[in-house]
Amino acid sequence: MALVANGIGRSFRRVEVLRGVDLAVEPGEFVTIGGPSGSGKSALLSILCGFDRPDVGSVLIRDEELDGAPSWQRCAVLPQALGLAGELTLAENTALPLLLTGSPEARSRSVAVLAELGIGDLADRYPNEVSYGQQQRAALARAIVVEPAVLLADEPTAHVDHASAEVVLTVLRRVADRGTAVIAATHDPRVHAVADRRLRLDKGRLVA
Numbered sequence: 001m002a003l004v005a006n007g008i009g010r011s012f013r014r015v016e017v018l019r020g021v022d023l024a025v026e027p028g029e030f031v032t033i034g035g036p037s038g039s040g041k042s043a044l045l046s047i048l049c050g051f052d053r054p055d056v057g058s059v060l061i062r063d064e065e066l067d068g069a070p071s072w073q074r075c076a077v078l079p080q081a082l083g084l085a086g087e088l089t090l091a092e093n094t095a096l097p098l099l100l101t102g103s104p105e106a107r108s109r110s111v112a113v114l115a116e117l118g119i120g121d122l123a124d125r126y127p128n129e130v131s132y133g134q135q136q137r138a139a140l141a142r143a144i145v146v147e148p149a150v151l152l153a154d155e156p157t158a159h160v161d162h163a164s165a166e167v168v169l170t171v172l173r174r175v176a177d178r179g180t181a182v183i184a185a186t187h188d189p190r191v192h193a194v195a196d197r198r199l200r201l202d203k204g205r206l207v208a
């Protein structure tokens with residue numbers, strides 16, 4: 001399995017948001033997580049990528065238990081808040097995970113991934129010089145440039161127009177088909193439509 005979560009529980013200010021979440025995702029599988037606003041989708045993704053720790057339960061990525069945030073190659077994230085560095089261009093932001101691995105073709109690979117997402121012409125612009133939807137696609141480019149074992153995407157189509165959403169969905173599907181386990185939290189029926197498996201958070205548990 002690419003990712004296994006066992007009995008994840010998490011409370012905030014005594015409100016139990018997650019109560020025993022179990023999840024197992026295979027390499028190459030595309031899973032969506034739905035559920036109403038406030039049901040705990042982002043909270044769950046934060047735990048799956050090691051940004052937050054559960055009160056109970058464990059997460060394994062490629063059979064290794066998470067202890068803090070794993071490397072970007074094991075688990076890459078498209079967060080809801082994007083988190084692009086404002087002082088770096090889109091190409092430089094996208095290249096960051098490759099620079100950490102010492103890849104010599106960081107620039108060319110980043111521009112290629114930006115182009116795959118339809119924003120190759122914006123590679124040398126800074127985040128504040130492009131729209132929020134374009135920033136979102138750059139944050140997705142940064143997440144997939146290293147071909148991670150697991151990709152966690154929080155609302156990957158939330159800020160993009162219809163045509164751009166189609167591009168994002170095609171790329172997410174392609175990333176899964178190349179072997180990455182993709183887990184996307186979403187309200188968007190178009191994302192659910194391209195997934196292999198659709199789950200929903202209901203009263204703190206994942207249900208089909």
Ligand SMILES: Nc1ncnc2c1ncn2[C@@H]1O[C@H](COP(=O)(O)OP(=O)(O)OP(=O)(O)O)[C@@H](O)[C@H]1O
Pocket residue numbers: 012013017035036037038039040041042043044
């Ligand atoms: N760090 C935190 N401190 C306190 N409460 C939190 C924290 N993180 C999440 N919560 C609470 O947990 C619940 C679930 O929040 P979460 O953001 O995971 O929902 P969501 O399903 O992702 O919602 P949305 O669809 O609006 O993004 C909410 O009631 C939220 O207020």
